[in-house]
Amino acid sequence: MITPLEIENYCVHHSKKSDSIFQELAERTLQFAPQVSHMQVGPLEGALLSIITKMISAKRVLEFGTFTGCSSLHFLGALPANGSITTLDRDPKAVSIAREFWDKTGNSNRVESLLGDAKASVQKLLSEISAGTRPHYDLAFIDADKGGYEEYFEASLKLVRTGGVVLVDNLLWEGAVLNPKEKSDFTIHTFNEKRKTDPRVEMVLLPVRDGISICRVLDH
Ligand SMILES: C[S@@+](CC[C@H](N)C(=O)[O-])C[C@H]1O[C@@H](n2cnc3c(N)ncnc32)[C@H](O)[C@@H]1O
Numbered sequence: 001m002i003t004p005l006e007i008e009n010y011c012v013h014h015s016k017k018s019d020s021i022f023q024e025l026a027e028r029t030l031q032f033a034p035q036v037s038h039m040q041v042g043p044l045e046g047a048l049l050s051i052i053t054k055m056i057s058a059k060r061v062l063e064f065g066t067f068t069g070c071s072s073l074h075f076l077g078a079l080p081a082n083g084s085i086t087t088l089d090r091d092p093k094a095v096s097i098a099r100e101f102w103d104k105t106g107n108s109n110r111v112e113s114l115l116g117d118a119k120a121s122v123q124k125l126l127s128e129i130s131a132g133t134r135p136h137y138d139l140a141f142i143d144a145d146k147g148g149y150e151e152y153f154e155a156s157l158k159l160v161r162t163g164g165v166v167l168v169d170n171l172l173w174e175g176a177v178l179n180p181k182e183k184s185d186f187t188i189h190t191f192n193e194k195r196k197t198d199p200r201v202e203m204v205l206l207p208v209r210d211g212i213s214i215c216r217v218l219d220h
Contacts, residue, residue: 002172029068040070045209053078058138063087065144069098084110088118122155136161143169172211
């Protein structure tokens with residue numbers, strides 16, 4: 001998290017309160033994976049995902065990185081009754097927890113969970129989109145392996161309609177982008193450098209949680 005904890009908490013407490021299911025999921029995730037439970041988007045970023053989904057009247061959401069389902073639950077709660085989400089992950093144990101929580105909402109029929117390497121799943125989506133057998137998405141959220149970000153972003157520009165939105169998480173990498181040392185620091189920094197001048201999107205990078213960019217897809 002990039003903002004001081006007190007500021008984050010102040011913002012959480014002065015934003016719309018999230019449903020109790022998110023607290024239940026946070027506790028379940030902490031038991032399941034105590035070392036990495038912070039990978040969840042959390043209440044503030046979750047509320048941001050939700051409000052963006054509503055603001056663009058999204059009906060179809062694509063997510064890279066399901067984990068235990070926190071962000072997908074935020075999307076599900078924001079989508080209209082005929083909306084749906086496709087979410088990609090390779091960890092069946094984490095996804096089984098996500099499924100438990102989708103079931104609790106009574107909306108698991110609106111979730112398409114593709115298990116396996118996201119790079120393979122994305123190829124399937126791309127071929128279906130180009131064959132016209134799968135409609136375009138309105139919004140994509142990239143939150144899986146950072147080494148795949150460039151590929152997921154390029155794919156998202158083909159999978160999301162013009163005027164839709166691509167959100168990319170963890171782009172401040174806990175501040176390491178300021179003085180990159182590790183490979184992952186350079187990967188994220190290079191991604192940000194490229195986006196700065198990418199003519200295919202209108203983009204803003206915000207210091208929310210670990211950094212999130214909002215990219216509006218332009219005609220390209
Ligand atoms: C940061 S977590 C996602 C958090 C989730 N969006 C949430 O809010 O709870 C990243 C997820 O990406 C998945 N992942 C990492 N590399 C992947 C790959 N190559 N293919 C599919 N999933 C991958 C991991 O299994 C992990 O569950």
